Amino acid sequence: MFHLNKPDDLKKAFYAEKYLLADNAALVLFLAGEINKPVLVEGPAGAGKTDLARVLARTLGRRLIRLQCYEGLDEGKALYEWQYGKQLLYSQILKDKIAATISDESDLAEAMERVFAFEDVFFSERFLQPRPLLEAITSTEPAVLLVDEVDKSDPEFEAFLLEVLSDFTVSIPELGTVSAKTMPRVVLTSNSSREMSDALKRRCLHLYLDFPDRETEMEIIRLKVPDLGETVAHQATAVVDALRHMSLKKSPSISETLDWAAALVSLCVEHLSDDVLDRTLSVLLKYERDLAQAREKRSELTRAMGKA
Ligand SMILES: Nc1ncnc2c1ncn2[C@@H]1O[C@H](COP(=O)(O)OP(=O)(O)OP(=O)(O)O)[C@@H](O)[C@H]1O
Ligand SMILES: [Mg+2]
Known part of the structure; x- marks a missing residue:
């Protein structure tokens, strides 16, 4: 069992759960616990936002209560x-x-x-059918509340959410006021499909999770796909990095890198050749347009593999 008294302890606890927590992320999560604030995690798709909340719940030994946001989500579906x-x-x-x-x-x-x-x-x-927000408020054991993809909800819902997050008290006309029995740790995630309001940002500590650099991504592969050989892993992260520097419709995210790594293990690849790259590129890129562009610029990818 870890004692989470400093950011470094969080990093170790996350590592044990196979999540590589960056220094800035460890600091923000640590401070959020200390000063009791929600964390708003922003960043591109597949950068590890949702998993961050999941792993936080596991490291704290708390239940994860997830509210998945979508257009049209209303109080009824979120509260009760x-x-x-x-x-x-x-x-x-x-x-x-x-x-x-x-x-x-x-x-x-x-x-x-x-x-x-x-x-x-x-x-x-x-x-009464409690929905995630009420579940988090009435939980007798402190929980981690994940408000996932909050940018997909409507601004009206965001305003309502602000109210709930400010005092963790809700009023149910037929029953009266319900106040939190225990304080949940709150993590909100956003893909920035729309700007969140200043009022929401003010109430939260902010964390931006970007794609990792090559060395960090190597570490993540070692953690999650340990069977991939070092040489291929180096080549793979070099290719992913080169792809991220092209102006693609959708850059490969960590989840795609991990899928690709697993695919390369399944194919028993020990050295990444042009041929293997060509046959497996569709694991990384999800649009025909992106595939065509990557194939056009194959020499850049080959060079990156060679250097690695
Ligand atoms: N730092 C990390 N260490 C280990 N694994 C990671 C890390 N970051 C991301 N991953 C892995 O990448 C995958 C995608 O992560 P996740 O689903 O949390 O992304 P997301 O940011 O929520 O994406 P989306 O915006 O599409 O919902 C997961 O398998 C997760 O475990
Ligand atoms: Mg997610």
Whole structure:
């Protein structure tokens, strides 16, 4: 078990979970825990944002509660919903009991008043479906709350999220105010498909996760695909680096590098040749246009492999 008293301890704990945490990332995560702030992690697709939150939960021994954001996500899906189907079913089952209770009431308004008295029964926690935000707030054990791809949600939802993140208290009209029993660690991720508001940024510590340099990517390969030979791994990271310097529609990310590394292991490649590169390039590049451009500039890639 690690004692996470300083950023370096976090790095070691992450390493044990096969995640190579950069110095700046370790510092931000450490400080976020110390001063109790959410972390907003931005960066390109496949740079390790979601995994960072997953691994943080594992290293802290906490449950990960994930809210996946998308266009149209609303409070109901993020906070709680009443289970209307269940309410209906129970009211059907209790139909006779309800009828008996109001049977001696001839006046409609009076009967209605008596039915109102049952409202508490049907709008109780029993019929409440907690969604990730409420789960994090009511969790008896402190959790890690991951608000993933927050940039995909609408600005209205972001405003609501701000409210929740500012005091971890939510008001459920039928039940009253619910305050956090334990404080969750919060990680928000964004691919920057839209700018997040200054208000959100102000409440969070910011972390930008970019693609790693070649040496760091080598380390990640050693951690995640240890069966790949050193020579090929050097050549592979050189190719990936060269591809990232081309103006492609989608540069290969760490996840593509790792997929490629695994593919090269499966093919028992010990030395990267032009032929192998050509046959496996589609693991790295996901657009025909990018593939065509990379093939056109094959000599650059060959040179990079050679140097490695
Ligand atoms: N520093 C790292 N150390 C080890 N593995 C890493 C690192 N960074 C990324 N990875 C690996 O790369 C893959 C992609 O990471 P992840 O899914 O977290 O990316 P993401 O930034 O959330 O992407 P997206 O924006 O598409 O959701 C995962 O397999 C993850 O383990
Ligand atoms: Mg992700």
